[in-house]
Amino acid sequence: MMNDMDIQGLIPPIPTPFDDQERLALDQLRSNLERWNTCGFSGYVVLGSNGEFVHLTERERLSALEVARDAIPPNLLFIAGCSFQSTAETIIYLKQAARLGANAALVNAPFYYKSAMTASRLLAHFRRVADESPIPILLYNVPQFTGLTLPVQTVAQLAEHSNIWGIKDSSGDIGVLSNILRLTPETFRVLIGSASAFFPGLALGAHGAVLAVSSIAWEACLEIMRAVHSGRHRRARDLSLRLLPVAAAVTTQFDIGGLKAALELRGFYGGPPRSPLTSLCEEARAELQQILRASGLFPELES
Amino acid sequence: MMNDMDIQGLIPPIPTPFDDQERLALDQLRSNLERWNTCGFSGYVVLGSNGEFVHLTERERLSALEVARDAIPPNLLFIAGCSFQSTAETIIYLKQAARLGANAALVNAPFYYKSAMTASRLLAHFRRVADESPIPILLYNVPQFTGLTLPVQTVAQLAEHSNIWGIKDSSGDIGVLSNILRLTPETFRVLIGSASAFFPGLALGAHGAVLAVSSIAWEACLEIMRAVHSGRHRRARDLSLRLLPVAAAVTTQFDIGGLKAALELRGFYGGPPRSPLTSLCEEARAELQQILRASGLFPELES
Amino acid sequence: MMNDMDIQGLIPPIPTPFDDQERLALDQLRSNLERWNTCGFSGYVVLGSNGEFVHLTERERLSALEVARDAIPPNLLFIAGCSFQSTAETIIYLKQAARLGANAALVNAPFYYKSAMTASRLLAHFRRVADESPIPILLYNVPQFTGLTLPVQTVAQLAEHSNIWGIKDSSGDIGVLSNILRLTPETFRVLIGSASAFFPGLALGAHGAVLAVSSIAWEACLEIMRAVHSGRHRRARDLSLRLLPVAAAVTTQFDIGGLKAALELRGFYGGPPRSPLTSLCEEARAELQQILRASGLFPELES
Amino acid sequence: MMNDMDIQGLIPPIPTPFDDQERLALDQLRSNLERWNTCGFSGYVVLGSNGEFVHLTERERLSALEVARDAIPPNLLFIAGCSFQSTAETIIYLKQAARLGANAALVNAPFYYKSAMTASRLLAHFRRVADESPIPILLYNVPQFTGLTLPVQTVAQLAEHSNIWGIKDSSGDIGVLSNILRLTPETFRVLIGSASAFFPGLALGAHGAVLAVSSIAWEACLEIMRAVHSGRHRRARDLSLRLLPVAAAVTTQFDIGGLKAALELRGFYGGPPRSPLTSLCEEARAELQQILRASGLFPELES
Secondary structure, three states: OOOOOOOOEEOOEEOOOEOOOOOEOHHHHHHHHHHHOOOOOOEEEEOOOOOOHHHOOHHHHHHHHHHHHHHOOOOOEEEEEEOOOOHHHHHHHHHHHHHOOOOEEEEEOOOOOHHHOOHHHHHHHHHHHHHHOOOOEEEEEOHHHHOOOOOHHHHHHHOOOOOEEEEEEOOOOHHHHHHHHHHOOOOOEEEEOOHHHHHHHHHOOOOEEOOHHHHOOHHHHHHHHHHHHOOOHHHHHHHHHHHHHHHHHHHHHOHHHHHHHHHHHOOOOOOOOOOOOOOOOHHHHHHHHHHHHHHOOOHHHOO | OOOOOOOOEEOOEEOOOEOOOOOEOHHHHHHHHHHHOOOOOOEEEEOOOOOOHHHOOHHHHHHHHHHHHHHOOOOOEEEEEEOOOOHHHHHHHHHHHHHOOOOEEEEEOOOOOHHHOOHHHHHHHHHHHHHHOOOOEEEEEOHHHHOOOOOHHHHHHHOOOOOEEEEEEOOOOHHHHHHHHHHOOOOOEEEEOOHHHHHHHHHOOOOEEOOHHHHOOHHHHHHHHHHHHOOOHHHHHHHHHHHHHHHHHHHHHOHHHHHHHHHHHOOOOOOOOOOOOOOOOHHHHHHHHHHHHHHOOOHHHOO | OOOOOOOOEEOOEEOOOEOOOOOEOHHHHHHHHHHHOOOOOOEEEEOOOOOOHHHOOHHHHHHHHHHHHHHOOOOOEEEEEEOOOOHHHHHHHHHHHHHOOOOEEEEEOOOOOHHHOOHHHHHHHHHHHHHHOOOOEEEEEOHHHHOOOOOHHHHHHHOOOOOEEEEEEOOOOHHHHHHHHHHOOOOOEEEEOOHHHHHHHHHOOOOEEOOHHHHOOHHHHHHHHHHHHOOOHHHHHHHHHHHHHHHHHHHHHOHHHHHHHHHHHOOOOOOOOOOOOOOOOHHHHHHHHHHHHHHOOOHHHOO | OOOOOOOOEEOOEEOOOEOOOOOEOHHHHHHHHHHHOOOOOOEEEEOOOOOOHHHOOHHHHHHHHHHHHHHOOOOOEEEEEEOOOOHHHHHHHHHHHHHOOOOEEEEEOOOOOHHHOOHHHHHHHHHHHHHHOOOOEEEEEOHHHHOOOOOHHHHHHHOOOOOEEEEEEOOOOHHHHHHHHHHOOOOOEEEEOOHHHHHHHHHOOOOEEOOHHHHOOHHHHHHHHHHHHOOOHHHHHHHHHHHHHHHHHHHHHOHHHHHHHHHHHOOOOOOOOOOOOOOOOHHHHHHHHHHHHHHOOOHHHOO
């Protein structure tokens, strides 16, 4: 039960599976979750950026949330991702997600009219969303996709809202992360969304991480967290440097197609992303495998 | 009839009206169109960026297209705007738009996963969309909203597709516009989407313009086009410099709320944009009115 | 004599010649100028960005100015380029340049501490420079090198200074150019510094151009200017589109090494740029030659 | 003696003092250094970005180095800053700096022709500089001033040169810093140049820091380093969050004028920066003092 829900720990933003016709593959979503359930995660972000939220229809989103609710055990966090441009549509979706059993939602800033997204409009938007949402929300700062950075002062003001429980900061900007930690109360949960900021952010006191790479490299990620918490910084640092090229491979270098190919290497269902994204060609797949092997983080891949 | 449809001339990307509860105001859409029908435009873009495409639900989009089809006379172009992230959803919508009577569609590039949008993926996406679309498509280059520029070489390759008839370039980059004109055949229609590139782009041979400011300043825009075509460049230049602050006011300075306030000054229905966008406060409204007056382009506003 | 000096027309920002040991080659500077003197230019910018101002020592700069003064006939403009970070050093150099006979100076904004270059500091800097300079100055806006854009309002304020006669705008941003023309008096000379803005800028009323490509393609550039002034816009447009790939080749594509290689193709002294810039390899040289040939602007290069 | 020189620890990039006529104030340089000599630093960067290298004439630079050599005791590192655009001028200056007793040099990348600064040209430039320099060099990555980022792979290749001993990375990008640490040998010294990356970078294994803020807040900076080295991460983190607004105040917020005003608050000579930079107005000075007080890092300023 989530009565005393705490948002912390390691939380993968899971990819959404499609079959080879790019149709939503709900059985594969379920089976992947069943395996992840045994890995030691604190919960999941379902339908985040890595979950191709923007590639799903409304109906598909609800189906995916339903299956996820069924497959995620009650002791793990079920966070629904969300990226709409209008305040009203955001609220409608949050009510649906709550009804379907999500524990919290990760809410992207509206960004299409980016130069119009002044601090005061962002404040008003998120406050109204938080007022209306039946479940707590986490702010989502992901300038690499949105072209917009949530101002740190705005985050600090929003942190005072009782239904805004934290933030996922994927900017990778350690100064932004530091200032968020500096300007928000300890109860405001700061989740790191960028592998390069993972160990440094934990050292700075962040509460957890939502990392694409964790869905394929949970052992290393969990060990980094344990090492930081037990003061073994050299161990955390060494693992975190080895994690870097793996994380780059499944995000900036090969994007979601790369993440899905890596899932296959680890025995999960991968499948294609939706067009215009593409699956990896054989050459890229071999390079990806080589990067995973070279990291030394996946003994099963070394022969 | 659009049998011998030519995409050229002055085409406003019309705002979508909402009532004071931010509900879609279809009657006001109709009445605005009825007045615009008398202004000398070649047609309309309905549900483009200025039409808040991204703020409408699927159902609302179809309703708006239906009303627009009804209100736009057959001799004027009816271009449906479109901005989806997935190839499949783009195609479904284009089929709906065609069924509802749109003559063509203005299709934005997918942009959420911007660093993954390589030239080859953009090519594949637009080719598949054009293959499947029952109506001709116009490419839409609008980096200020998408954070992504369509490469000029990609545009040149796409111009060879028989169902890709042209481009709206809102980049404002006269070098990009020049190179598009240089690298595409004369039959590929190049529409200027930025007021600062309007007169220069016409002088360079662009075929028309899709300008937000034209929905409130059609007299000046049409006179600029006539002046260019009849070789009166000094007249065109003088009007175009006077148009600049007005165009900036209803786009970058006061955004869609400003455009809607300006519509009210010219006797149309304006109303609010949808949240998180906002209506103009009184002070901004007064400043906007002053900018319109100072331009000398609206004698009715001077007293 | 320059008593009634007017800053207009076509003005190449000439490259500074070095020998194959990268030593300043003053004889070649002289001989190049002697040939350019017959081409129909209004004058020269010596030691601008294309003249590798930033690669010369103080002593070399003065030598180059001396030779230029000697080789430039009195009826042509001799404009000295200048790019320093401190106000004081700028003023000292302007006094030297004036003493050596320069008619005017092209003065870059200080840009190293770019985020500190507020409008008020830029105003104060340029006003003090203009107060102290014995010769009129032209502002120089070149964000591609400086990472800093002179705000249009600042340019408009500086245009009121009696010793600031104009601006070279190399931003290529036709909106910036338009607003400068809109906000400054007709006596303030606006020179286009970007080939993609050349014809459009002339159509907008700019007074002249300072174009790298003009040092190798003066015939086409002068014909474009004549065509604009006599109302033959189609001719101007056609030439300007053919000029574009040539201009790109000698600037963004192959940079100053490319410009110098192109000079050699046209019978001038080229030589290497200074390190870290490099001469073109044979392959690049062949590609450059092909671009010049394909433009159709250099009949002598076609066989 | 520097025979067994190790480049590590805390190294302030000291400001260069000017009198109220903006003349170089060598006595104040000496007296400031004498006081800093007692603070626990490992050495100094003289004439870096904070030392207004770009605002000094050649003669002034040499004078400043001479005085610094005299005032810096032999057991402290004397690193000469350096930012030229040409390879040749860089080498000449490094020879002068070596002759005047500098132990090492911090060498900025050439950046004026930024789009021409390909990886291969940067490699060739730094290799030639390192070949010719009598003293070891440190690479300097400072994109906020240069508009250019040294590619991590280029840094890794340059790290193999026997006369390139390390890098100062002021990007503040923890991913860049991590990758530099990952791709270079342990003997390559990585110095953090951005306060927001200070504690995280130390946790990642960086060897030291060159921080503007350290010239006024050495006690906190040294305590952070001691805390990291002795495993007291919570202490390091707490101090580092308190340091952030102070560091921002003397860099991005109030720039070098702010740093000099803060020096005055701590009993050093401050004086004005050179134009176009300016001294702080009274209001800014009061705000700066308030920021220092509020940090709790300067008990002497609290009353």
